[in-house]
Amino acid sequence: MFKLFKPVLANGDIAGMLFSSGKNWQEQRRFSLHVLKDLGLGKEISEKLIAEEAKELCDELEAHTGEALNMVDYLWVSVFNVLWRIVSSEKLGRDDERVKSLMSIFAPKNDSGDTVLKNLLTSIGLPAMYFLSRFFNVDSFMKTIQKGDITGYILSVMEHHEKTFQDDSKRDFVDFFIEEAQKGGKESFRGLEGRKNLRGLIGDFFAAGGGTTATGLLFTIMYLIKYPEVQDKVVQEINGITGRSRQLGTSDMARTPYTNAVILEVIRMRDRDALIIPHHASASGWVGKYFIPKDTIIHMSKGAVLHNAEHFDEPGKFNPERFIDGDGKFINDPKVGIAFGMGKRRCPGETMARMELYIFITHLLDRFILKAHGDPKDLSLEPLHSMINFNKPFKMMLEARA
Numbered sequence: 001m002f003k004l005f006k007p008v009l010a011n012g013d014i015a016g017m018l019f020s021s022g023k024n025w026q027e028q029r030r031f032s033l034h035v036l037k038d039l040g041l042g043k044e045i046s047e048k049l050i051a052e053e054a055k056e057l058c059d060e061l062e063a064h065t066g067e068a069l070n071m072v073d074y075l076w077v078s079v080f081n082v083l084w085r086i087v088s089s090e091k092l093g094r095d096d097e098r099v100k101s102l103m104s105i106f107a108p109k110n111d112s113g114d115t116v117l118k119n120l121l122t123s124i125g126l127p128a129m130y131f132l133s134r135f136f137n138v139d140s141f142m143k144t145i146q147k148g149d150i151t152g153y154i155l156s157v158m159e160h161h162e163k164t165f166q167d168d169s170k171r172d173f174v175d176f177f178i179e180e181a182q183k184g185g186k187e188s189f190r191g192l193e194g195r196k197n198l199r200g201l202i203g204d205f206f207a208a209g210g211g212t213t214a215t216g217l218l219f220t221i222m223y224l225i226k227y228p229e230v231q232d233k234v235v236q237e238i239n240g241i242t243g244r245s246r247q248l249g250t251s252d253m254a255r256t257p258y259t260n261a262v263i264l265e266v267i268r269m270r271d272r273d274a275l276i277i278p279h280h281a282s283a284s285g286w287v288g289k290y291f292i293p294k295d296t297i298i299h300m301s302k303g304a305v306l307h308n309a310e311h312f313d314e315p316g317k318f319n320p321e322r323f324i325d326g327d328g329k330f331i332n333d334p335k336v337g338i339a340f341g342m343g344k345r346r347c348p349g350e351t352m353a354r355m356e357l358y359i360f361i362t363h364l365l366d367r368f369i370l371k372a373h374g375d376p377k378d379l380s381l382e383p384l385h386s387m388i389n390f391n392k393p394f395k396m397m398l399e400a401r402a
């Protein structure tokens, strides 16, 4: 996909899914979707893992009620661990250097929104900046990755899996990949090529799946703090179903129209002016009345749909009710799906991300009242713009629900 980045990504190798194209991308994407569907995405096992991580997060947060919290420090690791357990069956601690390195790539430290990833993505998005940025942003991206020795860790996980692999009890994504490699069928799974692709895929899941989902959760928390009446309504809906005797799961989604609407409206608001990862035209062709020459870099605008008055009444207004029909039923408006991309490269983690948003938020609201630290008026919901819209750093407080 990104010819420009060939020299700097993955030490010159375009591997995995996010940055590859053609036959390699096709084989890797098809395989990943198949395995993640059977093994995890949209299935019981990932829901179980998400619920475990959400419960553990709430248990840990209980010791911090009444304190000024930087939620990113807690939430990010839990989201990361859902993915990491599916991929490798391993789990990392909150203070692990590798987690800290990854967090410093994603989580903005100040209102300017500068993160290593943002700078890298901006340079991908602006080819004119590419020449200059490759010396600064990409270099700092690589340095951050090296600081926590993330590549070394990924390689050690791959080696450990190869040594302990058992055909009749596959543990996780890496095991399924090893099985495919041993079959020796498709070229992109064999030998060195296969190892590069597995390393690339693992990196893709974190780059594309960790920060995006954690930030989605942080935005949802911020909106619930800013609009306490919306928070109360969600809590009433949850309690009406569980009577506070259990946690909600995805099988309850059909009975929680308002909670679903709030989550969808936050997705819409968060990405109201974001662009999608740039695509590269591999051949010339017409799209409607536009001629796209080969090698054009194409940006799709999420904002052109999500923040367009033709599609959404008063698009700048936070209004979950827009997704509730006259009978009180949830309208799962497919237009909001553009937040996950369009076409053949649409996000393969959408189901999992939506599941995580639902389960983490309902777990948190069952146990805590989410409050601002200081005046809620000072909480800014303005996204920090990049290829991924980040939230501005904020502090909050939790009060245990009686």
Ligand code: HEM
Pocket: 017, 018, 019, 029, 204, 205, 208, 209, 210, 212, 213, 216, 276, 277, 338, 339, 340, 341, 342, 343, 344, 345, 346, 347, 348, 349, 350, 352, 353
């Ligand atoms: C709220 C959470 C998420 C959002 C908003 C999001 C959004 C996106 C978007 C906009 C794209 C680009 C689509 C395109 O190029 O047309 C993408 C691609 C991708 N996403 Fe997600 N994503 C999220 C969560 C996840 C999760 C949880 C995973 C991991 C399982 C994931 C894995 C990927 C991968 C691997 C790609 C590259 C697909 C390809 O190039 O074929 N994403 N995502």
